[in-house]
Amino acid sequence: MHTVESVRRSPHAHRVLTGDRPTGPLHLGHYFGTLQNRIRLQDAGVELFLVIADYQVLTDRDVADRPAEHAENLVLDYLAAGVDPQRATVFTHSSVPALNQLLLPFLSLVSVAELGRNPTVKDEIAHSRQSAVSGLMFTYPVHQAADILFCKADLVPVGQDQLPHLETTRTIARRFNDRYRTGLFPEPEALLSTAPLLPGTDGGKMSKSRGNAIALGATEDETARLIRGATTDADRHIGYDPRNRPGVAGLLQLAALCQDRDPHDVAAEIGSGGAARLKATVTEAVNEHLRPLRRRRAELATDRGHLRAVLAAGSERANAVANATLDEVRAAMGSL
Structure with missing residues (x-):
């Protein structure tokens, strides 16, 4: 069945993984490009996992700047836009160890040549501000696969440029299932964004780093x-x-x-x-x-404790899911 039609007919049968890097406040490009659609999916009954990808910030910089503050502000933007923490699981990479442990067995399922051919990684490396490419940048698609597969998400909202990353995830899921003779992981499908690319105030792509974005929280x-x-x-x-x-x-x-x-x-x-x-x-x-x-x-914003409580509850839920998945992975590999 066509993905969009399947979501419309059976929203409760689907689980979506999406998220943001905590590098600053969300802006109108995020709002019209992704946030609105997340709220629609949540309200339709799709199970939503939102990862605040604090570890992925390290792919293109040496130090993550104020990650805890940025993570709280992302939660603030999410809740203000309509994310309901009773229906959506909001968590950070760094708070879910089992998710990150999946990176090791997943890395064994892809070759260095395959990682090197990923066009999205090549583009990110070309635009990186670092003088040398880190191993984390190079293996970024595999870490993203761990994000998606730890919760067995079957749908991932992406733009056209992110399709190579998703194909890496599908490859890893398929190879794991084949190697260990299990049906543990779904091969997630893309939920392609239909939102138009919103230019910034200078006519270029709206971006926090370019100073051409209108933040949701701006006066x-x-x-x-x-x-x-x-x-x-x-x-x-x-x-x-x-x-x-x-x-x-x-x-x-x-x-x-x-x-x-x-x-x-x-x-x-x-x-x-x-x-x-x-x-x-x-x-x-x-x-x-x-x-x-x-x-x-x-x-x-007057109750930062509430924002931290939302993150704590979401991270507890994500840990339970990740621990169960890691146990299943170990059992499939015979390493329990």
């Missing part, structure tokens, strides 16, 4: 300032043309997403109002859309 004044500084062009007539007018198109797309409209309709409404009216329209749309989320976020 309305900060949001207005960032949008005022966004890249546009000299043509006063506003039209939606992503190829030739990427800055203008990105702003129109953002307003359209916030208002659940077509960007062409937003452009037609602005007409010859120029960049000033465009930016005023986008600012109003973003602030209006995020106002309830930001209100919840401000309330949740």
